[in-house]
Amino acid sequence: MSFYADLPDRCFWRRCLRRPRFDFAEIYQPTVTIEAGEPIATAGSCFAQKIGRELKRSDARFLDLEPAPPGMSEATGIGFGYGLYSARYGNIYTTAQLLQLAEDAFSDHVREDALWTKDGAWFDGLRPRIEPGGFARRADVVTARRSHLRQVRRLFTEASVFVFTLGLTERWEHAETGTVYQLCPATVDPAFGAPEHRFHNTGVSDVVSELTRFIALVRSHAPDLRFLFTVSPVPLAATATGGHVLPATIRSKSVLRAAVDEVVTTLPGCDYFPSYEIATANPLLRDAFDAGQREVKDEVVAEIMTTFFAAHPGLSRTLPDTAAEEPDTVCDEILLDASRT
Amino acid sequence: MKIFVTGNSHSACLIEAWKQVQGSSPHQIDFFVRGGSGVKDYRIDGTRIEAGNDDFRGYLARLGLRDSFDLAEYDARVVIGAEVSPFLMISILNKCHVLGWPDPNRRGAQEITERCLQAALADGLRGANGGQMVAALQALPGLGARPMLVVPQPFPSERLRTMGTAGAGFLRTIRGRIAPRAAAGFADVATRTFADLGAHFLPQPEDTTADFILTPEAFTSRAKRLIDLDKVQPKGDFLHANAAFGARILNQILDTLEA
Structure with missing residues (x-):
C-alpha cells in the first residue's frame, strides 16, 4: 500500500480543490494556541498591522504598552506611531531589527549612530517616522528612546504570545557598528545618509541565526513566552540589489519562509501561521492585491483571519463594522519608491 | 445684543450672574443647557435648534428654559x-511626561513631545461635546460669520488642596512647577483649535486663578447647581464656580462681543 493512501485529503492538491475554500479549515493546526484573555503582543512589517487590528477585535488581551495620550484620535495617533503595534517601535521589517531591539531593550542601550539631526530637530533613526517634526533636543530623543526600551522590556515579559510578521531580507546597516536601520537612512531624508551606511541582503542562515538568538535572549527573561510567526505577503516596494523587483521579492520571501520553517521545527513553543500562502498561492484567489498590487485586499485579510480564528476556538472575534472606515496601513517601505517620484 | 448660550452644569454660574443684571441689561441671553457633558439630545432644522426628546424638554421646563430656538x-x-x-x-x-518640561518623571510615565501633547489635546477638544457643538453650530446655514465664543470649564477650586485624592493631577503640576506651562498650553491649543473651527476661545481670566491652574475659593464657594439654582453644590464639589465667577465670565463675553 502506498504511504500516501492514509494521508488526509488536505495533503492532496486535487482533493483540496474539490473542498470548500481549498480546505483552509485544515491549513493551520496551531501548536501555539491562544485563549481568551491571554496577553498578546505584535510586531513586524506593515502587514502585521492588519493582524494586530484583528487581534484587537478579539477577546485576547492585546498589549499596548505605549498607547496614544488620552484624547488623541486614532488617525492622529497613527501619525505618531501609536496604535500600530504593542509598543511604539514602528514597522520592524527584518529579523536583525527585531534582535537588535531586544538586545537594546535588555541592555538599555541607546545607539549613538541612530541619533539623527536635521534643521535643528532630532530623530530616532531606529523609528524615524514616529515623531513628525522630530524631537526638540538631543537629550529628548535619548530620553524617549530609553522610555520606549523600558516598555519593550515589559512587553516581552508580560506577553504570553509574541506574534511577529517577517517582511524583508534587504536591510541597511552601519558598516562599523552593525546598527540596523528600519529603512535606508538617506531615503528617509537625504540628511540622514552617511558613507558608513551599507546595504546587506540576508540569507537563510542569517535569518535563522537572528531569530534563534532573539528567542534565546527573550526567553532568558521570559521563559514561557511563545512565538507565532508569519511572513508578509506584501511584495517589496523596491529592491536595492539592482535586479528586477519580482525575483528580489520571491527571493526575500523564500528566504524568510525557509528560515521560519527551520526555526519552528527546531524550537519548542514556536509556530507558523500561513497568511503568506493564503494570499499568494491560493489557487482559488488569483487577485489578492488591490489595484497597486501591493496592498492585500480587505476580503483576503478577512479570509486569512477567518482561518486564523477558526483554528483558535478559545478566541472570539468581533467582526468589524462594515460601515466604519479602516485606517490605512502605515508602510514606511513605500518611501523607497517615493524617492524616485 | 441677543446671545444664545449652550453648555453643561458650568452654565449655572453664568445663569446666576445673568439673573442679577438681566433687568437692567440692554442684552438678551437665552440658555439651552444640560448637566453632565452638555446638550446632546438636540435636533437641528435649518437655523433652528431644539430639544430632541421629551426627557430633555422636561429637563429644560423644570429649569424654566425654552426648548427651541x-x-x-x-x-x-x-x-x-x-x-x-x-x-x-x-x-x-x-x-x-512631556519631554523638556522641568518636572522629574519619577513615575516612569510615557515620554511624549510637546507637539504630541498639543495634538492629543486638540483632538480631545474637537471630540469633546463642546467641540462638536461648535462644529454643529458653525455649520448652520448663513450663520458662520456671526461670533461664536467658547468658555472652558473653570480650573478646579483651590479647595482640592485639602482634599484626599481628588484632582491630584492638578496638584502634581503645581508641585512639579509645570502649572504655568500646563495652563498656558491648554489656552494656546484651545485658542488655535477653536479658531480652526471659526470660534473664539476665552481663556479663564488670570485674576480668577490661583497657582495658574486652580480657581480661588472666592470664585467657587457656594456655587449653585444647574438643576436647582436655589441649592449650592454638595460640600465635596470642587468643579463648579459661583455667581462672582459667572459675572466675570459674563463681562468677558460681552467685552469680547462688543470689541
Missing part, C-alpha cells in the same frame, strides 16, 4: 463647559 435671531452663540476643560490637559499629564 431660531439661531438666525441671535447675534452670537456661546458654548460653555461641555467637556471643553483643563481636565483634558491633566488627563494627558496624568499618563505622560
Whole structure:
C-alpha cells in the first residue's frame, strides 16, 4: 500500500480543490494556541498591522504598552506611531531589527549612530517616522528612546504570545557598528545618509541565526513566552540589489519562509501561521492585491483571519463594522519608491 | 445684543450672574443647557435648534428654559463647559511626561513631545461635546460669520488642596512647577483649535486663578447647581464656580462681543 493512501485529503492538491475554500479549515493546526484573555503582543512589517487590528477585535488581551495620550484620535495617533503595534517601535521589517531591539531593550542601550539631526530637530533613526517634526533636543530623543526600551522590556515579559510578521531580507546597516536601520537612512531624508551606511541582503542562515538568538535572549527573561510567526505577503516596494523587483521579492520571501520553517521545527513553543500562502498561492484567489498590487485586499485579510480564528476556538472575534472606515496601513517601505517620484 | 448660550452644569454660574443684571441689561441671553457633558439630545432644522426628546424638554421646563430656538435671531452663540476643560490637559499629564518640561518623571510615565501633547489635546477638544457643538453650530446655514465664543470649564477650586485624592493631577503640576506651562498650553491649543473651527476661545481670566491652574475659593464657594439654582453644590464639589465667577465670565463675553 502506498504511504500516501492514509494521508488526509488536505495533503492532496486535487482533493483540496474539490473542498470548500481549498480546505483552509485544515491549513493551520496551531501548536501555539491562544485563549481568551491571554496577553498578546505584535510586531513586524506593515502587514502585521492588519493582524494586530484583528487581534484587537478579539477577546485576547492585546498589549499596548505605549498607547496614544488620552484624547488623541486614532488617525492622529497613527501619525505618531501609536496604535500600530504593542509598543511604539514602528514597522520592524527584518529579523536583525527585531534582535537588535531586544538586545537594546535588555541592555538599555541607546545607539549613538541612530541619533539623527536635521534643521535643528532630532530623530530616532531606529523609528524615524514616529515623531513628525522630530524631537526638540538631543537629550529628548535619548530620553524617549530609553522610555520606549523600558516598555519593550515589559512587553516581552508580560506577553504570553509574541506574534511577529517577517517582511524583508534587504536591510541597511552601519558598516562599523552593525546598527540596523528600519529603512535606508538617506531615503528617509537625504540628511540622514552617511558613507558608513551599507546595504546587506540576508540569507537563510542569517535569518535563522537572528531569530534563534532573539528567542534565546527573550526567553532568558521570559521563559514561557511563545512565538507565532508569519511572513508578509506584501511584495517589496523596491529592491536595492539592482535586479528586477519580482525575483528580489520571491527571493526575500523564500528566504524568510525557509528560515521560519527551520526555526519552528527546531524550537519548542514556536509556530507558523500561513497568511503568506493564503494570499499568494491560493489557487482559488488569483487577485489578492488591490489595484497597486501591493496592498492585500480587505476580503483576503478577512479570509486569512477567518482561518486564523477558526483554528483558535478559545478566541472570539468581533467582526468589524462594515460601515466604519479602516485606517490605512502605515508602510514606511513605500518611501523607497517615493524617492524616485 | 441677543446671545444664545449652550453648555453643561458650568452654565449655572453664568445663569446666576445673568439673573442679577438681566433687568437692567440692554442684552438678551437665552440658555439651552444640560448637566453632565452638555446638550446632546438636540435636533437641528435649518437655523433652528431644539430639544430632541421629551426627557430633555422636561429637563429644560423644570429649569424654566425654552426648548427651541431660531439661531438666525441671535447675534452670537456661546458654548460653555461641555467637556471643553483643563481636565483634558491633566488627563494627558496624568499618563505622560512631556519631554523638556522641568518636572522629574519619577513615575516612569510615557515620554511624549510637546507637539504630541498639543495634538492629543486638540483632538480631545474637537471630540469633546463642546467641540462638536461648535462644529454643529458653525455649520448652520448663513450663520458662520456671526461670533461664536467658547468658555472652558473653570480650573478646579483651590479647595482640592485639602482634599484626599481628588484632582491630584492638578496638584502634581503645581508641585512639579509645570502649572504655568500646563495652563498656558491648554489656552494656546484651545485658542488655535477653536479658531480652526471659526470660534473664539476665552481663556479663564488670570485674576480668577490661583497657582495658574486652580480657581480661588472666592470664585467657587457656594456655587449653585444647574438643576436647582436655589441649592449650592454638595460640600465635596470642587468643579463648579459661583455667581462672582459667572459675572466675570459674563463681562468677558460681552467685552469680547462688543470689541
